[in-house]
Amino acid sequence: MTDRKVRVRFAPSPTGPLHIGGVRTALFNYLFAKKHQGDFVLRIEDTDQTRFVEGAEEYINESLTWLGMTIDEGVAQGGEFGPYKQSERKEIYIQYADKLINDGWAYYAFDTPEELEAKREDAEAEKTKFSYDMNTRMGLKNSLSLSAEEVEKLKTEGVPYVVRFKMPENEEVSAVDMIRGEVKFNTAILDDKVIFKSDGLPTYHLANVVDDYLMKISHVIRGEEWLPSMPLHIMLYRALGWEDERPEFAHLPLILKPTGKGKLSKRDGDKAGFPVFPLEWKSPEGEIASGYRESGYLSEAVVNLLALLGWNPGTEQEIFSMEQLTEAFSIERVNKSGARFDPEKAKWFNHQYVVNMSDEDLAKQFVSELTSRNIEADFTLVVKAVSLVKERISFVSELWDQVSFFFEAPTEYDPKVVKKRWKGDVPAFMAELTGSLDQVSEWKAEVIKEAISAKIEEKGLGFGLVMNAFRLALVGGGFGPDLMTIAELLGKENTIQRVKNAIEVLA
Numbered sequence: 060m061t062d063r064k065v066r067v068r069f070a071p072s073p074t075g076p077l078h079i080g081g082v083r084t085a086l087f088n089y090l091f092a093k094k095h096q097g098d099f100v101l102r103i104e105d106t107d108q109t110r111f112v113e114g115a116e117e118y119i120n121e122s123l124t125w126l127g128m129t130i131d132e133g134v135a136q137g138g139e140f141g142p143y144k145q146s147e148r149k150e151i152y153i154q155y156a157d158k159l160i161n162d163g164w165a166y167y168a169f170d171t172p173e174e175l176e177a178k179r180e181d182a183e184a185e186k187t188k189f190s191y192d193m194n195t196r197m198g199l200k201n202s203l204s205l206s207a208e209e210v211e212k213l214k215t216e217g218v219p220y221v222v223r224f225k226m227p228e229n230e231e232v233s234a235v236d237m238i239r240g241e242v243k244f245n246t247a248i249l250d251d252k253v254i255f256k257s258d259g260l261p262t263y264h265l266a267n268v269v270d271d272y273l274m275k276i277s278h279v280i281r282g283e284e285w286l287p288s289m290p291l292h293i294m295l296y297r298a299l300g301w302e303d304e305r306p307e308f309a310h311l312p313l314i315l316k317p318t319g320k321g322k323l324s325k326r327d328g329d330k331a332g333f334p335v336f337p338l339e340w341k342s343p344e345g346e347i348a349s350g351y352r353e354s355g356y357l358s359e360a361v362v363n364l365l366a367l368l369g370w371n372p373g374t375e376q377e378i379f380s381m382e383q384l385t386e387a388f389s390i391e392r393v394n395k396s397g398a399r400f401d402p403e404k405a406k407w408f409n410h411q412y413v414v415n416m417s418d419e420d421l422a423k424q425f426v427s428e429l430t431s432r433n434i435e436a437d438f439t440l441v442v443k444a445v446s447l448v449k450e451r452i453s454f455v456s457e458l459w460d461q462v463s464f465f466f467e468a469p470t471e472y473d474p475k476v477v478k479k480r481w482k483g484d485v486p487a488f489m490a491e492l493t494g495s496l497d498q499v500s501e502w503k504a505e506v507i508k509e510a511i512s513a514k515i516e517e518k519g520l521g522f523g524l525v526m527n528a529f530r531l532a533l534v535g536g537g538f539g540p541d542l543m544t545i546a547e548l549l550g551k552e553n554t555i556q557r558v559k560n561a562i563e564v565l566a
């Protein structure tokens with residue numbers, strides 16, 4: 060790497076919710092910046108006004124904040140290279156479009172959309188493809204084919220025009236992509252792209268290159284879908300005389316569908332029931348798309364799972380905090396080939412983070428669930444309860460089903476378990492058992508167990524049968540953690556009461 064200060068940018072267009080592919084791009088930029096003590100810039104690329112969606116910019120900010128990616132410079136943060144929103148930089152782009160025209164690198168084109176469409180149709184009829192390029196430009200309506208007077212006349216008449224880049228006719232160009240290696244191309248296969256539109260705004264290409272240069276961006280790290288734009292961008296840097304300050308490029312691999320075939324789309328998530336967006340998104344039409352945050356994912360787990368989509372540490376380690384990722388990350392370990400998204404693995408990551416949370420932190424998160432159910436529980440009991448079951452869950456939202464019996468006595472009993480366990484001598488035995496339980500002086504799991512075992516022995520019943528019936532009485536079914544621990548935590552009175560309830564209800 061050169062010794063230039065590392066400055067990277069995440070440059071989303073506010074056209075809707077940020078897909079996790081975009082979030083992963085932001086993350087790799089962030090990690091790269093932090094690894095090299097550089098700056099992470101957020102630039103809003105909103106020059107395509109037809110695709111602007113209300114609320115998208117706020118969504119981008121909120122997503123990055125939730126995931127812990129601190130923005131060094133951006134619309135909200137400010138910075139010495141602002142404004143950071145392209146629609147506020149119009150004047151700047153006009154200057155550079157003019158410079159390209161004056162230097163012979165670009166030209167005005169007056170062709171109407173209808174005329175171009177007709178050309179396309181003609182070409183199609185002849186089974187070819189129309190391209191606005193070195194072969195066709197002189198036969199079209201532009202400042203290369205028309206006289207200076209004609210051009211002036213059209214402009215003064217207010218005829219709409221665009222500015223096109225005049226691609227050189229036959230030049231071999233080679234550039235290095237940090238992930239893909241050398242990328243070679245001949246300019247002869249490239250067309251004359253529009254760089255400035257008739258609405259007075261630049262296209263993505265011009266704005267992107269001008270801003271990366273003016274904002275002193277050292278590395279452009281972006282999705283693979285932008286790889287085809289790289290040749291034009293390289294040519295723009297050359298045309299503007301900025302080749303020596305051109306950023307390095309790295310094009311990240313696609314995130315693929317769970318099947319491994321094709322790019323992961325919003326529809327894949329809808330079909331299989333996993334989110335493809337960081338946060339829930341409500342479209343202006345009122346349609347809701349689910350988000351990782353609202354689905355109960357912890358932000359640390361999302362960061363971790365995204366980091367491993369297309370990057371690997373070269374070791375077996377899978378669990379990484381943001382700090383550890385910053386340490387370990389390197390562009391050299393980003394793969395060329397697409398990264399398959401596995402929704403089960405995503406859950407697994409969340410499970411790991413839930414299990415590794417302290418019992419107290421997990422309990423704190425669970426308290427809000429209890430409060431919403433009007434349950435005021437002793438915090439020590441909540442901590443103990445979640446500690447017993449956390450290995451079994453992937454999401455905090457799954458806790459209630461696992462531990463509800465600690466906070467509410469069962470009112471219903473699983474009929475299957477009743478049929479299998481609550482039969483023969485069992486109800487009568489249970490009635491007697493309440494007496495033995497009452498005698499237990501020290502209400503501790505081992506002591507309770509001793510008392511029950513003694514009673515079972517005395518009556519000559521099966522240990523398993525009794526234990527399952529006892530569980531049914533305490534939790535209402537055949538599930539839950541260690542039974543004696545449940546009894547201990549419920550307390551003596553509560554335990555005895557539950558056995559009595561079961562006898563009564565199931566009689």
Ligand code: GLU
Pocket residue numbers: 069070071072104263267280281282285
């Ligand atoms: N505005 C482009 C996007 O929405 C940015 C691409 C780039 O990073 O150059 O992804």
